[in-house]
Amino acid sequence: WKLLAPGVLQRRWEGCASGLHEAAHIADQCAFDLAWMRPPLPPFPVPEGMDTNAFLRERVYEGARERFGGTVPETQRRQIEHELATIRQLGFAGFFLVMWDAVRFAQSRGILCQGRGSAANSVVVHCLGITPIDPVRHGLLFERFLSEVRVDGKAEAPDIDVDFEHDRREEVLDYMYGRYARPHAAIACIVQTYRAPNAVQDAMRAFGYPMDVATSISKRLHRYDPLDAAVKMQEKYAAQAGLDVGTPRVKALLRAIGGFEGLPRLRATHVGGFVLSAQPLGGWLPIEQTNMGRTIVQFDKDDLDAIGVPKFDFLGLGGLAMVRRAFDAIEVRTGRRPEMYAIPTDDRPTYALISQGETVGTFQIESRAQIASIVHTKPEKLYDIVVQVALIRPGPIQAKFVRPYTRRRRGQEQPEFVHPALEPILARTQGIPIFQEQAMAIAMALGGYTGAEADEMRRTMGNIRKEPRLLAALDRLRQRMIDHDITPRVPPEMAQAIVDDLKSFANYGFPESHAWSFALIAYATAWLKVHFPTEFYLGYLNAWPMGFYSPATLIHDAKRHGVEVRPPCLARGDWECSVEHPSPLTEDQSRAQRRYVREVPAAYAAERGVSVSPRPALRVGWRFVRGLSERALESLRAAKVAAPFTSIADVAQRAKLTRAEANTLAQAGAFAAWQSDRRQAAWEALRAMNDRLPLAPAHRTPHAPPPLTRDELIQLDYHATGVTINGHPMMQYREELRARGVKDSRELARVPHRRNVSVAGLVVIRQRPHTANGTLFLLLEDEHGFINAVVRKDDVEPNEEVVKHAQFMVVHGHVEREDAALNVVGHAFERLDAEALAHRSRDFR
Secondary structure: OOOOOHHHHHHHOOOOHHHHHHHHHHHHHHOOOHHHHOOOOOOOOOOOOOOHHHHHHHHHHHHHHHHOOOOOOHHHHHHHHHHHHHHHHHOOHHHHHHHHHHHHHHHHOOOOEEEEHHHHHOHHHHHOOOOOOOOOOOOOOHHHOOOOOEEOOEEOOOOOEEEEEOOOHHHHHHHHHHHHOHHHEEEEEEEEEOOHHHHHHHHHHHOOOOHHHHHHHHHOOOOOOHHHHHHHHHHHHHHHOOOOOOOHHHHHHHHHHHHOOOOEEEEEEEEEEEEEOOOOHHHOOOEEEOOOOOEEEEEEHHHHHHOOOOOEEEEEEHHHHHHHHHHHHHHHHHOOOOOHHHOOOOOHHHHHHHHOOOOOOOOOOOOHHHHHHHHHHOOOOHHHHHHHHHHOOHHHHHOOOHHHHHHHHOOOOOOOOOOHHHHHHHHHHOOOOOEHHHHHHHHHHHHOOOHHHHHHHHHHHOOOOOHHHHHHHHHHHHHHHHHOOOOOOOOHHHHHHHHHHHHHHOOOOEOHHHHHHHHHHHHHHHHHHHHOHHHHHHHHHHHOOOOOOOHHHHHHHHHHOOOOEEOOOOOOOOOOOEEEOOOOOOHHHHHHHHHHHOOOOHHHHHHHOOOOOOOOEEEOOHHHOOOOOHHHHHHHHHHHHHOOOOOHHHHHHHOOOOHHHHHHHHHOOOOOOOOOOHHHHHHHHHHHHHHOOOOOOOOOOOOOOOOOOHHHHHHHHHHHOOOOOOOOHHHHHHHHHHHOOOEOHHHHOOOOOOOEEEEEEEEEEEEOOHHHOOOEEEEEEOOOOEEEEEEOHHHHOOOHHHHHHOOEEEEEEEEEEEOOEEEEEEEEEEEOOOOOOOOOOEEOO
């Protein structure tokens, strides 16, 4: 069907113009504008006689005087006035006050929170206490956060992301529901489409295949879309599972799997987006109740952005939960509470730890890729960590910026600036564009863009899937740079080179404001690891699940760094990990503690209180005992609060444990204060259970089981709690491996570059990032530390069963060294014949 031209319609309706006008009138009445679905923001309550803009101004200057020590510097004052004028013009004063109110509530409840993302570019947001970074001092662009660019004639709402402790975010959401009323509030949703594992499992279930077969195949297809999975199954995995691809049933199965491509699978709650309305929200958007008692908007978050619905982003962050718990434990033990933004940012032991790559468990700089980079770049100040947070990301990696930055950071080459105007923009990042704000600044300096125009270009760059728009925007920038009246002029070849760099950078550029926010948390966690290591590990374990590493790996790391770790105990411990008085330092613990400060001058160590002294011990909490129900944990906690436990029988009876729960605690060694032998403890627990029975036997047969060996204890620990303090499972195989010439991680450190070597370990992490062109990276762990193993692209498929699925692995290859970075590039791989462990590696996440 094709609409006729107005002139044709005019001729056809000649003599009956009223009919044509009536048709146009009806069409106007039937028109629909997406803007009608934007609910009005609720008015923020302000004192009588004052509007929201005036009230916002008061709160901003009140916070500014607190932030800047009484007198607001003139530069900051001018920026505050500029931002307040923009906020007034766009009508968003209420939006800022809603976020200020939510943060104020969290702080009143002792919930650690911090704004991040583009909001950190705003000094108004900083003065409201939402973000910790002064954007004026650090030269951040306000236009990256809020500009006069309009979408469909309406100003785009500001994007303020606030992180709260991940397990206390619900308290903030409950406050918002209560303050603005449930009918006026809802959480955004996300629509998840099918990926290969779900498509394979659902299709095979429908075709009647056993679930163990479907699960086995789906595990091998985790990175694929359904269409690619159907091809892979036809080529390889169907035959491996005993399925004949020539039969009609399997052919239909493969077609069904491919048919899931792009189909929605489920609607889930978004991690942070909160929508508020002055009127009942259901009159503007479709909403529904969730099983957890929440109200969600049925539109995907991207759809809300498309129609301009403002969202308040309340996010959960494990790093903040970890820091707050560590601070709580430090305050209980010392009487003094650290403040995250008062931690000295020039602490040399902290930078020494980071530069050595000892960042397991720290925030953002704990991945193997980050560690490999850090040992080269060796951060010396907070801004180095800001850059580091943004550097190991897909954008800089794909644009091949990482190596030149590293070489320049180490002084191996000098930064180059193709135009003098680029030096003030790129000097801090060694002449390389890493941040989104730098792309905007380049457009403004070389192309004469306004702040709003530069932000519009940045938005276009942020969606590389719309490549025609991206190319058009970059071509426009190229021409603007050539035409711009600047001295010296930008020649066409220079403009093209700059545009090419920005194209590689598109879609993955990281906001500098975001990197600053994350760098502060990263530094705080590293500072804790140096100066309060027991509380550092306590905070991480009590905030778990979070981060990159399993509790078992964290416990091994804690012991290697001089922390005494004790098992769960019902007499002395609690449901969470706790701090206890230390035992005298062993020689190994002293050596581990000294390692952090060996490069620090004695005078500095004395000034900052850096010393090698007995540190408090870490007691693992009951919550890590596998198989204990929430009911059992609550019962144990309540009984312990009422009175300390005095015996195994006392625990079993007052906590009303089942036989299985009592046996689980015995296996975990939690009764060791009364009975060190775990088998004997289990018998005593069961005997206590029998005493509750009406026909309990009067005669008790003595039982003296043989003591458990070290290897049996390690296996039992992994089974019962997933953590062990009795050694590492690789110790059991070390003698046999050494006879075969297999090195441990400590011996590997002395093997020269390019020398052939064999290593072995427990697989902790598998990664295959898209930026690595198919290379697979393995992190192996043994009793002394970690081993980085690299599986080249061509070696992955021939060794797939081992490199993707083996729990323990032997790698035969050669050593590659670059300064402190050490990798084993594998040539051959074998599954270590080891007893299966109750352990799961962190694979491909």
